[in-house]
Amino acid sequence: MLGRLRMSINSCIEEYRILSGDIFGHPRMAHFRSPIFWPRDKYDGKLIEHAVEKVVHRRMSAAERELGAGNFNSPPGLCRTVVFAYAEKISDDKTEYRYTEDKKSIDQEGSSPYLFRSYDHWGSGALPQSITERNPGPAHNIPIWQAARATTAAPFYFDTIEISNRKFGDGGFGTNNPAQEMYNEVSQMKGDDPSSIKLLVSIGTGESSISRIENGSFKKALGYINAARKLASDSEGVHKTMEQMKEKWEVPYHRFNVPLKFGLGKIKLDELKHDTLEKIEKDTTKYCNTIEKELELVAQILVDNRRNRSKSDMWSLVSTGKQYRCMVKKCRRTQELLPRESDLREHLKTAHENLTSSKINGYVQLGTCPPLHRSV
Numbered sequence: 286m287l288g289r290l291r292m293s294i295n296s297c298i299e300e301y302r303i304l305s306g307d308i309f310g311h312p313r314m315a316h317f318r319s320p321i322f323w324p325r326d327k328y329d330g331k332l333i334e335h336a337v338e339k340v341v342h343r344r345m346s347a348a349e350r351e352l353g354a355g356n357f358n359s360p361p362g363l364c365r366t367v368v369f370a371y372a373e374k375i376s377d378d379k380t381e382y383r384y385t386e387d388k389k390s391i392d393q394e395g396s397s398p399y400l401f402r403s404y405d406h407w408g409s410g411a412l413p414q415s416i417t418e419r420n421p422g423p424a425h426n427i428p429i430w431q432a433a434r435a436t437t438a439a440p441f442y443f444d445t446i447e448i449s450n451r452k453f454g455d456g457g458f459g460t461n462n463p464a465q466e467m468y469n470e471v472s473q474m475k476g477d478d479p480s481s482i483k484l485l486v487s488i489g490t491g492e493s494s495i496s497r498i499e500n501g502s503f504k505k506a507l508g509y510i511n512a513a514r515k516l517a518s519d520s521e522g523v524h525k526t527m528e529q530m531k532e533k534w535e536v537p538y539h540r541f542n543v544p545l546k547f548g549l550g551k552i553k554l555d556e557l558k559h560d561t562l563e564k565i566e567k568d569t570t571k572y573c574n575t576i577e578k579e580l581e582l583v584a585q586i587l588v589d590n591r592r593n594r595s596k597s598d599m600w601s602l603v604s605t606g607k608q609y610r611c612m613v614k615k616c617r618r619t620q621e622l623l624p625r626e627s628d629l630r631e632h633l634k635t636a637h638e639n640l641t642s643s644k645i646n647g648y649v650q651l652g653t654c655p656p657l658h659r660s661v
């Protein structure tokens with residue numbers, strides 16, 4: 286919601302209130318963890334699909350949706366967003382990105398973290414591919430709800446989902462602390478130069494013990510509980526690694542996670558009581574009051590970065606997604622999106638002779654496009 290739909294924090298909280306009710310308010314009568322055991326997950330994955338579709342509907346104009354803006358890939362220039370999921374390959378499709386030297390796809394791989402990207406990520410091209418490079422390729426042109434389903438598919442809670450030749454959500458609980466994955470992703474895209482990272486902020490959902498996922502007496506359940514336990518420790522492990530990297534690479538890294546003593550971690554993943562959201566807010570505020578200095582420091586870096594970017598001539602694109610195209614009749618470049626107003630003015634002046642400045646202004650107005658997807 287923050288990244289792909291570019292919503293404000295307040296709008297996100299507002300949507301979460303509706304969304305959590307739409308999803309967690311409708312558990313199945315019988316499931317893995319209900320008094321009457323039934324071997325299926327607690328919630329129907331359709332609930333997420335519908336809830337997310339409703340958010341997209343509320344937060345995007347009809348014109349944007351018509352132009353395919355309801356998909357996860359983002360118009361160029363806008364905020365890059367990543368969603369993590371846990372994937373298992375289900376075919377031996379040899380056209381996949383990953384190859385060994387003898388050109389066989391590595392489909393015997395077990396479940397591994399998978400990134401859904403709103404932007405293109407071209408791989409380093411190194412063979413064999415580095416294991417830290419996750420499924421490079423073009424941006425994911427799939428509906429936003431599919432990315433949401435893939436990242437929320439978790440044993441006991443939501444059904445698995447198949448997208449293209451991968452199955453999501455069966456192998457475990459995925460990447461709970463993706464800070465290190467993000468660090469790798471961004472440095473890989475910037476020529477393996479960690480100094481290109483101006484700030485890395487990791488926000489947790491509250492330190493917790495295993496209690497967030499209920500115990501069960503079935504063997505399968507035990508496997509998942511072990512996976513969940515491992516994940517809780519992995520999450521802290523990642524934090525420790527990042528702390529070390531921060532020293533080594535001088536990456537400004539901050540992790541905010543409400544400690545166990547404030548109680549947030551005791552709230553179940555799908556708890557939906559009349560006061561759950563208020564409790565979340567209260568515990569988080571209590572914690573935030575203890576870390577004011579660090580929060581201010583991070584806010585200052587963010588404000589400085591934004592100020593710097595606002596001086597760039599790409600600011601109009603970055604802040605609004607606006608792009609420009611030539612609308613002069615019979616121009617062969619009408620399908621080409623230009624990132625800056627000045628690019629269109631330059632084109633109008635050089636490619637179309639004898640346009641008066643008022644004509645040029647008219648064409649600039651006519652050729653200003655809302656956030657658009659690439660035409661390819």
Ligand SMILES: [Zn+2]
Nearest residue numbers: 611613616636
């Ligand atoms: Zn033209």
